[in-house]
Amino acid sequence: MVLNVGLGPAGSATAAVFRKAAAAAVRAVGPARTVRLDLALTENTDVPVADRVRAVAEGARLALYRYDTFRSAQALPPPVEVRVTGGSPDALAEALVTAEGICLARDLVNSPAGALTPTAFAHRIQTVAAEAGLSCVVYGGEDLARLRLAGLAAVSRGSTEPARYVELTHEPAEAPALTVALVGKGVTFDSGGLSLKPSGELHTMKADMGGAAAVLGALVALPRLGLPIRVHAHLPLAENMPDGGAIRVGDVVRHLNGTTTEITHTDNEGRVILADVLLRASRPGQTDLVLDVATLTSAAVHALGTRTGALFSPDDALADLVGRAAERAGESLWRLPLLEHERRHLRSTVADRVNCSHRHGDTVQAALYLSEFLTPGTLWAHLDIAAPAWNDEPPYGVVPHGATGFGVRTLLETLRALAASAPALA
Missing domain, CATH: 3.40.630.10 (Zn peptidases)
Structure with missing residues (x-):
């Protein structure tokens, strides 16, 4: 499945927009178990690549959040894996630390x-x-x-x-x-x-x-x-x-x-x-x-x-x-x-x-x-x-x-x- 998420008018996207778009994408995949977010596809933006990576990785990780401490094992849905490709590995690592x-x-x-x-x-x-x-x-x-x-x-x-x-x-x-x-x-x-x-x-x-x-x-x-x-x-x-x-x-x-x-x-x-x-x-x-x-x-x-x-x-x-x-x-x-x-x-x-x-x-x-x-x-x-x-x-x-x-x-x-x-x- 390929999912397109709109970022608004060309050149208007901010880091916050990328963060929300990544979250929307992850939430929209339904039963899929692996989501790949390819940053190479996002152009026409003034947001630096490192900031883009941080925002997308944060958005994806935070959209996956669940509080399952008190749920029984049989009530837990299977985990979803998110892969962010393209951009800066350092920025990605920093985003995951923040998340x-x-x-x-x-x-x-x-x-x-x-x-x-x-x-x-x-x-x-x-x-x-x-x-x-x-x-x-x-x-x-x-x-x-x-x-x-x-x-x-x-x-x-x-x-x-x-x-x-x-x-x-x-x-x-x-x-x-x-x-x-x-x-x-x-x-x-x-x-x-x-x-x-x-x-x-x-x-x-x-x-x-x-x-x-x-x-x-x-x-x-x-x-x-x-x-x-x-x-x-x-x-x-x-x-x-x-x-x-x-x-x-x-x-x-x-x-x-x-x-x-x-x-x-x-x-x-x-x-x-x-x-x-x-x-x-x-x-x-x-x-x-x-x-x-x-x-x-x-x-x-x-x-x-x-x-x-x-x-x-x-x-x-x-x-x-x-x-x-x-x-x-x-x-x-x-x-x-x-x-x-x-x-x-x-x-x-x-x-x-x-x-x-x-x-x-x-x-x-x-x-x-x-x-x-x-x-x-x-x-x-x-x-x-x-x-x-x-x-x-x-x-x-x-x-x-x-x-x-x-x-x-x-x-x-x-x-x-x-x-x-x-x-x-x-």
Whole structure:
């Protein structure tokens, strides 16, 4: 069978178009067991051959993704083999490394919360870190008090599953041009705590660790991509559950910098967890800039729909760099403003701030909240991926039903761009 996939008007194809076309081809083959994608057939395009190879290989591999961990053997369809011919072998290898990172993130997000507890997640991180050559340190129990990660400890109080905090480091083979801190929210199940979520929302709450999964998926790819950039990853892992020990509405959390947060809604736990971790990640002399990724607010879904993440940064150059990286990666981000007048809604009568104002504009207010927990002068960007981390619709493009792995490609493209422009940003 020969299948022709349209790329649009001559000369208009981008890498994202090639990625989607490859995915469409693989999905369309039906019962065929081998698919050959011949890049020699694709002409009349300004996309460099290496970029074309990466896009097609990523699209094909990602379209084949299935989460089969809990399926019986007889329920599994036979595997499909994809062969990409023509182009650059190095680009092909690089694409498969990226796709592996995305598939790892998808597997983690798709995992049932009972199977991927904070402890189990930490163990999985240790395993993949060792395989990838990353250094890894896992903290738990009394370590959280010693490190003064009060937000993480407070949110996890209602769960019988103990919280974990994981630090990972990628040290490049050559002298690093830049040091970047990546922070990923890792709430392995979010019931909403005592401010319980509606039952109709709970089926996707195993995906509330999508930020941590994206950071891990990007980091495990780095050693094989050879970028001259040092990366520290900070992954706070917890469950947000309601029991007699759970944090209450009205309780006050004292953070690493001595400031306090009044808990006015326990389902706005992500920003409380990230607060102390951002302070730790942005310590003077530790990093040149901080990127955090979090499934943070349902308001982002209302603002931007189900396929687009929100991008915040007070620095125009960094926001432009991340936005362009997302465009090259084929992931949809839209920059939203850090509206200073919205900060008034964070005021508390009993503490320095509240974690939820119960007013419109929560996505902006959450970003403003996070901005208060960075060492002054830190370059910072925040990605709210609450919408695109999970797809409840039928597959489209390279995106399957369920976990999408959103953010991995954007982070890797951002790190490539940062390595290239390090002198201007440092």
